[in-house]
Amino acid sequence: MITRSLVAAFTVAALAMVIPHSDAPAALAPVEDEGAACAVPALPDAGALPTVATLPDPFTRLDGTRITATGDWTCRREEIKKLSEKFVHGTKPARPQTVTGTVTSTNITVNVSDQGRSASFSASVSLPSGTGPFPAVVVVGGLGADTTTIKAAGAAVINFDPYAVGKEGTGRANKQGAFYTLYGSTSSTGLLMAWSWGVSRIIDVLEQSGGTILRADATGVTGCSRFGKGAFVIGAFDQRIALTMPIESGTAGVPILRGVPGEGAQSLSSAYSEQPWLGDAFGSFTGSPTRLPIDMHEIVAMVAPRGLFIMDNPHIANLGPRSASVAALGGAEVYKALGAGDAITYWSDIQNGNHCAIRPEWTTPLQQTIRRFLLRTGTDPGTFRISAKAAGNLAEWRDWQTPTLTTGSSPSPSSPSPSNPSSPSPSTPGSAGCTASASVNSWTGGFVATIRVTAGSIPVNGWSVGLTLPAGVTITNSWNTTRSATTGAVRFTNVAYNTQIPAGGYTEFGFQATGPTPTLTPTCS
Known part of the structure; x- marks a missing residue:
């Protein structure tokens, strides 16, 4: 040895x-x-x-x-x-x-x-x-x-x-x-x-x-x-x-x-x-x-x-x-x-x-x-x-060097959406070159949602995602975003460190909520 x-x-x-x-x-x-x-x-x-x-x-x-x-x-x-x-x-x-x-x-x-x-x-x-x-x-x-x-x-x-x-x-x-x-x-x-x-x-x-x-x-x-x-x-x-x-x-x-x-x-x-x-x-x-x-x-x-x-x-x-x-x-x-x-x-x-x-x-x-x-x-x-x-x-101990990584994700057929093993909702096209999709991990009485914001063919500089929560659902906390409310129609916006998304790249934010598990259809702008 x-x-x-x-x-x-x-x-x-x-x-x-x-x-x-x-x-x-x-x-x-x-x-x-x-x-x-x-x-x-x-x-x-x-x-x-x-x-x-x-x-x-x-x-x-x-x-x-x-x-x-x-x-x-x-x-x-x-x-x-x-x-x-x-x-x-x-x-x-x-x-x-x-x-x-x-x-x-x-x-x-x-x-x-x-x-x-x-x-x-x-x-x-x-x-x-x-x-x-x-x-x-x-x-x-x-x-x-x-x-x-x-x-x-x-x-x-x-x-x-x-x-x-x-x-x-x-x-x-x-x-x-x-x-x-x-x-x-x-x-x-x-x-x-x-x-x-x-x-x-x-x-x-x-x-x-x-x-x-x-x-x-x-x-x-x-x-x-x-x-x-x-x-x-x-x-x-x-x-x-x-x-x-x-x-x-x-x-x-x-x-x-x-x-x-x-x-x-x-x-x-x-x-x-x-x-x-x-x-x-x-x-x-x-x-x-x-x-x-x-x-x-x-x-x-x-x-x-x-x-x-x-x-x-x-x-x-x-x-x-x-x-x-x-x-x-x-x-x-x-x-x-x-x-x-x-x-x-x-x-x-x-x-x-x-x-x-x-x-x-x-x-x-x-x-x-x-x-x-x-x-x-x-x-x-x-x-x-x-x-x-x-x-x-x-x-x-090493014969490798540390790469300089670009922001976002490079295309890879072997790398599907990793945010959650649950099936994500369909992406909804936005009006300014971005899409949003949601995946949910649920349990009795609550769930965690992960929202992925993906840029289109041009970079995104600032984004906003809207979705409507059904009656009985209340957000208890969120991360990587600023939200406008805890119930009903909620608007999620970027924070300072995830404002920019390169063309074809993505960022993610999430929230935890109580109530029945909904089908989420976020829209991005």
Whole structure:
């Protein structure tokens, strides 16, 4: 196996890099996986994978072509997701047939059923002072970012017990917890993906609750150590999560898998066998990570362009902090290409080396990221503060360059509308060279609508979409747009960062509403 040295070449205390700020907030998808409708080519067989020492190019599709536009990322991200499910984490099933539950000021209950099987679990809630509805941070396993700081910043805390969904201490042939009750104790899906599925079901319930206590469109997740691994996967695999904050996640978390053997971190075989965190299929790669067609910098990239704050510990080599810094730097290239370079922070410049300690260095950036991505009242840019004790060099690990992506989407017959697996309504021609189409994801008593605005043969500079909601439908929140009303005839207009659409390109906005699911026929002008 080919390994590489990750020797830091810094003489200062830390590598500090402030990423230029953009006025555009990170896009938050209204659905768990906006690329679910993308046509993904056949994945390679494990036995036919070549050995490649460098990190895979996140911008190159499975067919060998590179993406050229920001809109192409949706379906490229879906390819990365499928590769991860097949070779690293195991499959994350789609939303079960039935998801119900309750939200109170102290508790969330979740009831799921699928294919004749049912399971339930719950999570406790701790609200901050003030008047809601509140954004919320899911704390995995009770161990993550400082909850006092989270609540002081104005966000609630949801205490999620991951073992209720996927229990540790079980063999791979006898997995237990709510996930495995539904999908079988011999499921090849690992615990980290099962935990991700569980938090997604919590968000389902938050959406159904109407947002009177907790806002479904302002959810974050955090965890430390093994729960940091979980927080990382949770945030990567649900695009409704606005802010992902893994801490000291170690092997099977943020660190690149190719770098772990050369750094002296917990070995891949040890992490695979300690607990069934990773999917069963990963077992054939523990001694040969260079055969993997994917690596963790691409899981970092899956979070883009949403908020990501990675906290790490350079004092414990077993955690693989050098490899983690490489993953963050590699994923940040996708953030920058998408125009969201200031939405990612990596911070390992800390003094206290104790594992999972509460650190004063992280207090301010934690407050800033919560204000920006959950409260949406801040504009502080992300920063890279990499300790010289564990600074990796991305240049040693890549043989690809970051492309300059155009705005919109390049034509591709293999990339159908990714916004929602639901069938979209027909596009309605507008009077000024734009069309609008709608797709809806519904549940009992409510729905989320995604509206796509597409330019015609000439660029659009400013757009307006009108639609009429039937009686009984009320909009509770919206994103990427300014709306004129919550009921009846509603006019949606562009905001500053999506005013312009190139010829043939598109932008999307969305809203959440209560009431019966309508057939939406938007018109664009």
